[in-house]
Amino acid sequence: MKRVAPAPSSPSTGSNGQDRPLARKPVWRRHLPWVVVLLSAGIVGAWLLSARGGNVYRAPLSQITFGTVKEGPFEDYAAVRGTVAPLITAYLTTDQGGAVKQVLVEDGARVKAGEPLVVLSNPALQLQVAAQQLTFEQTRFKYQQDLLNIEHQISTLRANLARDKILLDGNAIAPSTYLQEQEEYDYYTKLRAATIASRATEQRVRATQLTGDATGKADIANAGVEALTIRAPMDGQLTARDAEVGQSKAQGAVLGQVNSADRFKLSAQIDEYYLGRVIVGQETRFSIDDRDYRAHVSKVYPQVSGGTFKTDFYFDGVAPPGIHVGQAVDLKVELGGASRAVLVPNGPFYQDTGGNWVFVVTPDGRSAVRRNVRLGRRNADYVEVVDGLKPGERVIISGYEAYQKMDRIVFDTDNASP
Structure with a gap:
C-alpha cells in the first residue's frame, strides 16, 4: 500500500x-x-566639470584684457630704453693717500688735460721724498767724484803714453813698460764708460720711484708735490667729484671722473632673454625730436645683474645735436629680418606663463580655458606663435597672477565696467 506525501x-x-x-x-x-x-x-x-576646466575662477571683464591671434609680418627686434653716456670716461685716482688740502675745480666744470683739480697733503710722504732726495744728492756727488778721479787717471795716462812712445821709439824704455801703461789706459777708459752708463740707469730708477717718470727727466725736487696733485687726464667735463677739504683719502681712492665733453655713446640694460641674440654690429634705430637716427651695437657685457645685461651702442655718423649725458632714448635693436608668422599680442601674461600656456576664449565668449602652447620670438608688440593657436582666436593677454592654478575663467559681466 502506497503512502501519498501531503501537498506542501x-x-x-x-x-x-x-x-x-x-x-x-x-x-x-x-x-x-x-x-x-x-x-x-x-x-x-x-x-x-573636469572636462569643462576643473578649477574655475570668476573674473570681472574690467580686469581682463584680450588680444586676437592673427597672421602677419613679425619684426624681430628688442625694444629697450637706453641713455646717452660719454664715449670716454677717465677716473681720477690717488697715487698717494692724504688729506684733501685744496679743491681747485667745481663739479661739472670743463677742464683741460693736465689742469690741477685737487691737492692732497701728506707730511709723511713729503718727509720720505725729502730723505730720498738727500740720498740721491749724496749718490750724485759720489758719482761726480768718482768720474773726476777716472778722468784724471785717463788724462795722466794719456800724457805718459805720449811721452813713453818717444822713449820706446828711441829704445830708451822696454816695450813691456809701454804695454803696461797702454793696458792701464784702456782699463780706465772702459771704467769711465761703465760708470756713465750705470749712473744713467740709476737716475731713471730713482726718478721713477720719486715721480713715476721713467724717462729720467722729471723734476725730482717737486716729486712730492706732483704725487699729491690730482690733474685732469684729458680734456672734458669733471663729474662725480668726491673730494672736500679735510677729507682723508686712501691710496687708489677715486675722487671723480672726467667725461669726454662732446663725444657720446648710448648705453642700455637689456633683458637677459636676449643674451646670446644681441651681438656686436647689429643695427639699432631710434628717434629724437621726430628725426630718425641709426646706431650699432659696439660692446656686449655678458655679466647678468638683476635679470639684465649691459650693452653699448655707437652712433652711425654724427651724434644727434643737443643731446646730453643721462638723456633717455627708446631703441629698437634689430635682431633679424621681418618674416610672416602667426602672432599674438604681447602682454603681461608672458612673464607669468613663460610662453608655455594661455587662456583661450571659448566660442560662446562667456569663458576662457587653459591651453598649452609653444611661443617663440617676441618684440614689444607681438609674440610669435609656434604651435597651439590659430588666427582668429582670442586670448587673455593681461596678467595671470590670480589665475596660476585655474583651469577655466568665467567672465562676470554683472561686475563689468560700463
Whole structure:
C-alpha cells in the first residue's frame, strides 16, 4: 500500500488555514537603487566639470584684457630704453693717500688735460721724498767724484803714453813698460764708460720711484708735490667729484671722473632673454625730436645683474645735436629680418606663463580655458606663435597672477565696467 506525501502548504497559509504576513526587506536594500543613482550622477557631474576646466575662477571683464591671434609680418627686434653716456670716461685716482688740502675745480666744470683739480697733503710722504732726495744728492756727488778721479787717471795716462812712445821709439824704455801703461789706459777708459752708463740707469730708477717718470727727466725736487696733485687726464667735463677739504683719502681712492665733453655713446640694460641674440654690429634705430637716427651695437657685457645685461651702442655718423649725458632714448635693436608668422599680442601674461600656456576664449565668449602652447620670438608688440593657436582666436593677454592654478575663467559681466 502506497503512502501519498501531503501537498506542501502555501507560505501565506498557517496551520489553521489563515494567511501569514511576509517578511520586510532591510532598509539599505530598499534605498540602494537611489544611492547608486546619486553616486553615478556625482561621478558624471565631476567628469563634466573636469572636462569643462576643473578649477574655475570668476573674473570681472574690467580686469581682463584680450588680444586676437592673427597672421602677419613679425619684426624681430628688442625694444629697450637706453641713455646717452660719454664715449670716454677717465677716473681720477690717488697715487698717494692724504688729506684733501685744496679743491681747485667745481663739479661739472670743463677742464683741460693736465689742469690741477685737487691737492692732497701728506707730511709723511713729503718727509720720505725729502730723505730720498738727500740720498740721491749724496749718490750724485759720489758719482761726480768718482768720474773726476777716472778722468784724471785717463788724462795722466794719456800724457805718459805720449811721452813713453818717444822713449820706446828711441829704445830708451822696454816695450813691456809701454804695454803696461797702454793696458792701464784702456782699463780706465772702459771704467769711465761703465760708470756713465750705470749712473744713467740709476737716475731713471730713482726718478721713477720719486715721480713715476721713467724717462729720467722729471723734476725730482717737486716729486712730492706732483704725487699729491690730482690733474685732469684729458680734456672734458669733471663729474662725480668726491673730494672736500679735510677729507682723508686712501691710496687708489677715486675722487671723480672726467667725461669726454662732446663725444657720446648710448648705453642700455637689456633683458637677459636676449643674451646670446644681441651681438656686436647689429643695427639699432631710434628717434629724437621726430628725426630718425641709426646706431650699432659696439660692446656686449655678458655679466647678468638683476635679470639684465649691459650693452653699448655707437652712433652711425654724427651724434644727434643737443643731446646730453643721462638723456633717455627708446631703441629698437634689430635682431633679424621681418618674416610672416602667426602672432599674438604681447602682454603681461608672458612673464607669468613663460610662453608655455594661455587662456583661450571659448566660442560662446562667456569663458576662457587653459591651453598649452609653444611661443617663440617676441618684440614689444607681438609674440610669435609656434604651435597651439590659430588666427582668429582670442586670448587673455593681461596678467595671470590670480589665475596660476585655474583651469577655466568665467567672465562676470554683472561686475563689468560700463
